[in-house]
Amino acid sequence: GAVVSQHPSWVICKSGTSVKIECRSLDFQATTMFWYRQFPKQSLMLMATSNEGSKATYEQGVEKDKFLINHASLTLSTLTVTSAHPEDSSFYICSARTSGKMVTQYFGPGTRLLVL
Amino acid sequence: DQQVKQNSPSLSVQEGRISILNCDYTNSMFDYFLWYKKYPAEGPTFLISISSIKDKNEDGRFTVFLNKSAKHLSLHIVPSQPGDSAVYFCAAHHFTGGGNKLTFGTGTQLKVEL
Numbered sequence A: 001g002a003v004v005s006q007h008p009s010w011v012i013c014k015s016g017t018s019v020k021i022e023c024r025s026l027d028f029q030a031t032t033m034f035w036y037r038q039f040p041k042q043s044l045m046l047m048a049t050s051n052e053g054s055k056a057t058y059e060q061g062v063e064k065d066k067f068l069i070n071h072a073s074l075t076l077s078t079l080t081v082t083s084a085h086p087e088d089s090s091f092y093i094c095s096a097r098t099s100g101k102m103v104t105q106y107f108g109p110g111t112r113l114l115v116l
Numbered sequence B: 001d002q003q004v005k006q007n008s009p010s011l012s013v014q015e016g017r018i019s020i021l022n023c024d025y026t027n028s029m030f031d032y033f034l035w036y037k038k039y040p041a042e043g044p045t046f047l048i049s050i051s052s053i054k055d056k057n058e059d060g061r062f063t064v065f066l067n068k069s070a071k072h073l074s075l076h077i078v079p080s081q082p083g084d085s086a087v088y089f090c091a092a093h094h095f096t097g098g099g100n101k102l103t104f105g106t107g108t109q110l111k112v113e114l
Helices: none
Strands: A004-007 A010-013 A019-025 A032-038 A044-051 A067-073 A076-081 A090-097 A111-115 B010-014 B019-025 B032-038 B045-051 B056-059 B062-067 B072-077 B086-096 B099-104 B108-113
Touching: A004 A090, A010 A019, A019 A032, A019 A090, A019 A111, A032 A067, A032 A076, A044 A067, A044 B099, A076 A090, B010 B019, B019 B032, B019 B086, B019 B108, B032 B062, B045 B056, B045 B062, B045 B072, B072 B086
Parallel strands: A010 A111, B010 B108
Antiparallel strands: A004 A019, A019 A076, A032 A044, A032 A090, A067 A076, A090 A111, B019 B072, B032 B045, B032 B086, B056 B062, B062 B072, B086 B099, B086 B108
C-alpha cells in the first residue's frame, strides 16, 4: 500500500508555544490530505480536509486559527498547533489519497503531542 | 450522532479460530466501506474494503460482508493469528458538500490468544 510519513512522531512542548507537524506521501501524489485527532479509546475525529493549493476545509468545532493547515505541494501537508495548551494534547494522524475515484485513505504513523 | 457504530469494544478469540468484527451504520448515503487495523501509538493500516454494490469481498484471511438492507457489515478473519491483535476500525465513505469523507466507528479491540 501507499506510504505516508509523519514527523515528528512525538513532541513535548510548553503551553503557549506552537508546534508544526509534517505529513508526507512518499510514493504517490496526494491531492487530498486529511488531519485527524484521536483521544484515548476513542474513534478518529476528522479535523480538516486539505486539497493541494487551496484552503483547508475544517470540520465543525475545529478552530481554523488554532490549527493551521498548509498543503503546499502534492506530497506535503503541515498542521501547526498555535499557542498550544494542555487540552491540545492528543494523537494527531494525517492521511492522504490520490485524486480520481480512489476512496481509500492511507494513514501516517501519527504524532503524539503533549503540552505541559 | 454516531453514524458508524462498533458495538463491541473488545473481542477475544483463540488462535486458529475465526474472528468476526461487526459494524453498523445509519446513513444510507454511504457508498464504500473500509476496515483499518491499528496498533497503539501508530496510524491505522488499511486492510480491506467493499463497495456498496457488492455483498462480499475477500482478500486472503480477511473477508468483508455487507448487508445493505440491514446496514451492517462484518470483517471475518480466519484463521486468527496472535499478530492480528489490534484495534479494528470500520469506516464509511460518502460524498458531502465538503468533499469525500470517511466516518469512523469507535473501534473493536481484538485479542487473539494462544
